[in-house]
Amino acid sequence: NAGVTQTPKFQVLKTGQSMTLQCAQDMNHNSMYWYRQDPGMGLRLIYYSASEGTTDKGEVPNGYNVSRLNKREFSLRLESAAPSQTSVYFCASRNFVLNEQFFGPGTRLTVL
Amino acid sequence: DAKTTQPNSMESNEEEPVHLPCNHSTISGTDYIHWYRQLPSQGPEYVIHGLTSNVNNRMASLAIAEDRKSSTLILHRATLRDAAVYYCILRDPSGGSNYKLTFGKGTLLTVNP
Numbered sequence A: 001n002a003g004v005t006q007t008p009k010f011q012v013l014k015t016g017q018s019m020t021l022q023c024a025q026d027m028n029h030n031s032m033y034w035y036r037q038d039p040g041m042g043l044r045l046i047y048y049s050a051s052e053g054t055t056d057k058g059e060v061p062n063g064y065n066v067s068r069l070n071k072r073e074f075s076l077r078l079e080s081a082a083p084s085q086t087s088v089y090f091c092a093s094r095n096f097v098l099n100e101q102f103f104g105p106g107t108r109l110t111v112l
Numbered sequence B: 001d002a003k004t005t006q007p008n009s010m011e012s013n014e015e016e017p018v019h020l021p022c023n024h025s026t027i028s029g030t031d032y033i034h035w036y037r038q039l040p041s042q043g044p045e046y047v048i049h050g051l052t053s054n055v056n057n058r059m060a061s062l063a064i065a066e067d068r069k070s071s072t073l074i075l076h077r078a079t080l081r082d083a084a085v086y087y088c089i090l091r092d093p094s095g096g097s098n099y100k101l102t103f104g105k106g107t108l109l110t111v112n113p
Helices: none
Strands: A004-007 A010-013 A019-025 A031-037 A043-049 A064-068 A074-078 A087-095 A100-103 A107-111 B009-013 B018-023 B032-038 B045-050 B061-064 B070-075 B084-091 B107-112
Touching: A004 A087, A010 A019, A019 A031, A019 A087, A031 A064, A031 A074, A043 A064, A043 A074, A074 A087, A100 B045, B009 B018, B018 B084, B018 B107, B032 B061, B045 B061, B045 B070, B070 B084
Parallel strands: A010 A107, B009 B107
Antiparallel strands: A004 A019, A019 A074, A031 A043, A031 A087, A064 A074, A087 A100, A087 A107, B018 B070, B032 B045, B032 B084, B061 B070, B084 B107
């Protein structure tokens, strides 16, 4: 049982490049989330998916798109990366019964 | 959203109890109080949550004031592994499936050997 996995662990992009952050969970959770964490700050919600086939904006969605590919996978895409998107990105899924969110190990993204 | 206030940092000694406070004076009657912690270079992990009554689990205890305007996370015997940022978060369940958590800056707990 791997929990929530994220790829890649590290990535360096140049301004204007695009990339997709991948997230998968094997706990059969309906809800999944993408957060970003800037140095010294708490996590901020980018997008979430309450269930397969639905996605909604969070607090800071600008510059990002998401795809809920199936129940297991929730990807985050940066179409044209900017230095302001340098951050650590965390994916999470939610256990509906226990009301816990389970987080992945994070992707450290640097945009030059 | 109702906000929480936590000290920026706290320090403790190993094997001593730690009481991490959280103020939430604008809490609504339906807000749950959640605690998460984030170990260095890791994603956050769930610690405990409660509504009105005190709660215990294998990781910690949560003491909730009678007026619910404050709560305290209690680690009964701190270990070096408990050094982390602790987040106190209010969750409004009225969002239904739109369950969201809003993280503040949390409290950085340092545990001295």
